[in-house]
Amino acid sequence: MNIDSLQFAHRFNGISGSAIREIFKLLAVPGMISFAGGNPSPDSLPGEKVGELAKVLLTEKGKILLQYGATEGYAPLKESLVPYLKDRFSICCVESEILPVTGSTQAMDLLCKALINPGDKVVVENPTFLGNMQCLNLYQAHLIPVDSDDEGIDVDHLEEVFKTEHPKMLYIIPTFQNPTGRTLSLERRKRIAALASKYGVIVAEDDPYRDLRYTGTELPSIKSFDTEGWVAFMGSFSKVISPGLRVGYLVAHPALLRKCTIGKQSSDVHTALINQAVVDQYLRQDLLMPHVQSICKAYGEKMETMLQMLSKCGGVARYTRPEGGLFIFCELEKDRDATALLKKAVDQGVAYVPGTHFYANGGHHNTFRLNFSMPSVEQIKTGMEKLSCVFSE
Amino acid sequence: MNIDSLQFAHRFNGISGSAIREIFKLLAVPGMISFAGGNPSPDSLPGEKVGELAKVLLTEKGKILLQYGATEGYAPLKESLVPYLKDRFSICCVESEILPVTGSTQAMDLLCKALINPGDKVVVENPTFLGNMQCLNLYQAHLIPVDSDDEGIDVDHLEEVFKTEHPKMLYIIPTFQNPTGRTLSLERRKRIAALASKYGVIVAEDDPYRDLRYTGTELPSIKSFDTEGWVAFMGSFSKVISPGLRVGYLVAHPALLRKCTIGKQSSDVHTALINQAVVDQYLRQDLLMPHVQSICKAYGEKMETMLQMLSKCGGVARYTRPEGGLFIFCELEKDRDATALLKKAVDQGVAYVPGTHFYANGGHHNTFRLNFSMPSVEQIKTGMEKLSCVFSE
Numbered sequence A, B: 001m002n003i004d005s006l007q008f009a010h011r012f013n014g015i016s017g018s019a020i021r022e023i024f025k026l027l028a029v030p031g032m033i034s035f036a037g038g039n040p041s042p043d044s045l046p047g048e049k050v051g052e053l054a055k056v057l058l059t060e061k062g063k064i065l066l067q068y069g070a071t072e073g074y075a076p077l078k079e080s081l082v083p084y085l086k087d088r089f090s091i092c093c094v095e096s097e098i099l100p101v102t103g104s105t106q107a108m109d110l111l112c113k114a115l116i117n118p119g120d121k122v123v124v125e126n127p128t129f130l131g132n133m134q135c136l137n138l139y140q141a142h143l144i145p146v147d148s149d150d151e152g153i154d155v156d157h158l159e160e161v162f163k164t165e166h167p168k169m170l171y172i173i174p175t176f177q178n179p180t181g182r183t184l185s186l187e188r189r190k191r192i193a194a195l196a197s198k199y200g201v202i203v204a205e206d207d208p209y210r211d212l213r214y215t216g217t218e219l220p221s222i223k224s225f226d227t228e229g230w231v232a233f234m235g236s237f238s239k240v241i242s243p244g245l246r247v248g249y250l251v252a253h254p255a256l257l258r259k260c261t262i263g264k265q266s267s268d269v270h271t272a273l274i275n276q277a278v279v280d281q282y283l284r285q286d287l288l289m290p291h292v293q294s295i296c297k298a299y300g301e302k303m304e305t306m307l308q309m310l311s312k313c314g315g316v317a318r319y320t321r322p323e324g325g326l327f328i329f330c331e332l333e334k335d336r337d338a339t340a341l342l343k344k345a346v347d348q349g350v351a352y353v354p355g356t357h358f359y360a361n362g363g364h365h366n367t368f369r370l371n372f373s374m375p376s377v378e379q380i381k382t383g384m385e386k387l388s389c390v391f392s393e
Helices: A019-025 A047-065 A073-089 A105-116 A130-138 A157-166 A186-199 A253-267 A274-284 A290-310 A338-347 A377-390 B019-025 B047-065 B075-089 B103-117 B131-137 B154-165 B184-197 B252-263 B271-283 B286-312 B338-347 B377-392
Strands: A098-101 A121-126 A140-151 A169-172 A204-208 A232-237 A248-251 A316-319 A327-332 A367-371 B100-103 B121-126 B142-149 B167-172 B202-206 B231-236 B248-251 B318-320 B329-331 B367-371
Touching: A019 B271, A047 A274, A047 A290, A073 A098, A073 A232, A073 A274, A098 A105, A098 A253, A098 B231, A105 A130, A105 A169, A105 A232, A105 A248, A105 A253, A105 A290, A121 A130, A121 A157, A130 A140, A130 B252, A140 A157, A140 A316, A140 B167, A157 A186, A157 A338, A169 A186, A186 A204, A232 B142, A248 B047, A248 B338, A253 B131, A290 A316, A290 A377, A338 A367, B047 B271, B075 B100, B075 B231, B075 B271, B100 B103, B103 B131, B103 B202, B103 B231, B103 B248, B103 B252, B121 B154, B121 B318, B131 B142, B142 B154, B154 B184, B167 B184, B184 B202, B286 B318, B286 B377, B338 B367, B338 B377
Parallel strands: A121 A140, A121 A169, A169 A204, A204 A232, B121 B142, B121 B167, B167 B202, B202 B231
Antiparallel strands: A098 A248, A232 A248, A316 A327, A327 A367, B100 B248, B231 B248, B318 B329, B329 B367
């Protein structure tokens, strides 16, 4: 029988793969200035340090680190995460509420595995991170987008949706949101924790950018205001140590975490141990925050440069002014099409991501997302001049 | 609202977690001799070598290996896998038919994600690896067990099931099967490849133990007889380098592999790069086969010791005689209960896994699985004497 007759699972109906990851493939042209990714700067990646740590760890503890590990995670890392979560996110938890995962993408996958039946309603910010929208779509969730303003998601509208639609979950990126760069205000954080508990909705709080703050004041996580256990917190070391290591973590109520752990048994058994152990050393030896400070210095300068260039960029009608993170979100005039213009931009040697991909229902063709962490300051200046030309035509 | 009111997804109905991984937790007693796991011997884990490789790789290529990578996998590893697959498994394929994954457990998860709708029928060997049965159960597959004999699965019965039940998939471990240690004969391998194509059934061929052969002659994989693309081959480096690294791979028809790759985007984005790069070095520098030879020497001696002890073990009515792998499967007399006896065995300081967990429909309470890779030769002698006492009572 010809393999063309093979039927794939219904969950793939309408799924065509991450638009961003497809755009990445077009960027392999030498000299291309890319504002399209969400990658850390190559300069921020501590190859030598991680190499040293890995060698010492594997020499001293190779019999443990190369063996099978517990699905529940590498115990020393969990021990180190408790004070880190308290200090950085105001989250008070114990080790049994923490599950190290293979990048925080896996945390989202496990939450969906534990909770989502086909057709279940999930509220997402409008716009939001498309990778996790794809995850939700593969679990056949019914997405309900709720608009946001400069203080983050519209909580009055959110309560209305909680009340009338009875969603299973809210997926939210509260700090330096992807793609907008916006940060949810303190009042709204408190209110969302309260609404979750009032209406019985799981909040999947995705906070990978938090440590990348260049101006303004830190805010506690939504999870820190959670008294009943309705908030699940997803953290990542991809933006502050290395994405290539694939280490993140999930903090959740033990009953929910147990289902996620069972789900992880048949996802990948456990997260690679040497990778967990390297992150543990970053926390245990107090290597993380000095490293983060050096990253923030460089990224802050890049963000400032990009904001300055945007202020004089032709064709750009509006843009966000983040206090940290990796992204700025921009609008052209209403009648313009950022997807059509991308082709012209790529011809000129500069790339971005059209904003339409970040909206659950598409549209918003005049928007686009810029990343400033990956390019150098010089590339930001040159690239933004090129964009200004393309948009001014 | 109290979190106790939280409803989990239907896929968790009846799922309680891996029985084996729960048994492992009971084995933390000092001095316990465990025949329960499927772990490599600690002596076989190359901590120093992996540490050296990791340091060199991260120092020289840290900017690449710590950055985000392609979901499709680390290109040098895929390049190295092509000749390895040809040489070791008689599989002729190109790089675009290979997907590195986070342990071969993820390969199974991705195949299910790509193919299985709730209620789809999947044929499994009776008994088979319970971890992947749990994976199938979480995708709400309807399992159809087919018995096996000393030459592996009963192919006449299998054809009957293919013809009458129209299953979506066959899950099979052809070499040194888990839990039986049996190897599928050459004729049956050819016939299964032909049946898959004739009836349009995907064969998920799981072959992690193949390189661990201590006697007898190597056989080509089922995949090597696949002409149409119905066989998907799952490989692993967990048993021959390290399970803690979590590196395996999937070889499949490009159309199927594409769906698996899209599924992997939202599972964990990509497999950790340094882990892929270490495995690549094992292949590229010809480190793997000499390492495998040293493992086989030690494991072969352990298997022989265990088979000798079994030949004089009280209460054991029957056992398999594998030519490699990690496991021997045993039967007590029909009326005895290996689960009840496990408690007595653990009290005596020795553990195994009751065989009932490996049967899709349970039963077979008089069976149990023994692992010989993890304990030392001395522990095998002592532990089997203890078991003989327990079973003779």
